[in-house]
Amino acid sequence: MTATSTRKLRRMGAKRAGTTIGIGVLAVILTACTPPPAPLVDAVRPSMSASPTIETTPSTAPVVDRGPCGASVPVRAVSDPSDPEQLGGKTLEIPVDRGPLDTASGEAVLNAEGTPVAYHVAPGDVFSTIAARFCVAEDWLLIVNHARRDNNGLYAGDTLNLDAHTIFSVGDQNGVVSDNVFPAEFTLPPQR
Structure with missing residues (x-):
């Protein structure tokens, strides 16, 4: 594998990690804003x-x-x-x-x-x-x-x-x- 390929894979991994974290944060925010179910x-x-x-x-x-x-x-x-x-x-x-x-x-x-x-x-x-x-x-x-x-x-x-x-x-x-x-x-x- 070339150095360029390795850097490309690292950037993709970082993007995926950032996307995963972003989705997690979004889920927490949406959950906090969702009203509880009616009794x-x-x-x-x-x-x-x-x-x-x-x-x-x-x-x-x-x-x-x-x-x-x-x-x-x-x-x-x-x-x-x-x-x-x-x-x-x-x-x-x-x-x-x-x-x-x-x-x-x-x-x-x-x-x-x-x-x-x-x-x-x-x-x-x-x-x-x-x-x-x-x-x-x-x-x-x-x-x-x-x-x-x-x-x-x-x-x-x-x-x-x-x-x-x-x-x-x-x-x-x-x-x-x-x-x-x-x-x-x-x-x-x-x-x-």
Whole structure:
């Protein structure tokens, strides 16, 4: 190979490298300028018919700032496995209503002490935002609604349960009440 041919090949390689880098930079710029996909209103959730163990999947709903949830107590493993006030080995979550949010604008139902115990879904509500509104984990909300819902979407007018003591008596989905069971080893708090 001649020196001229070698120089020519080097220039072509440099051009290709520059072109590749340019395409990469362009892709980054275009990706940054592309708006995120619109959130799904009725996001499909994993079914819990076999077990209340939740498989987490990436949510299509916007990330919601949990805001002033300071009054809520973090969930932790129970120290005494025989303690009846638990949900599957974890301490109970006590909902705190932060008030209506963009995709959680339904009506909260409160008990005599003012604690939210149920929620009536409004059009456009998203499960993750409802959980954030009440300062509870989305997985916890799915579990306390497991017995009476199939968790495959939200419908305006649905009643979501927010109280671990009423798992078998509060909640519905699109006017239907499911009859899902929990595994025998899954500890539930006393039911009312």
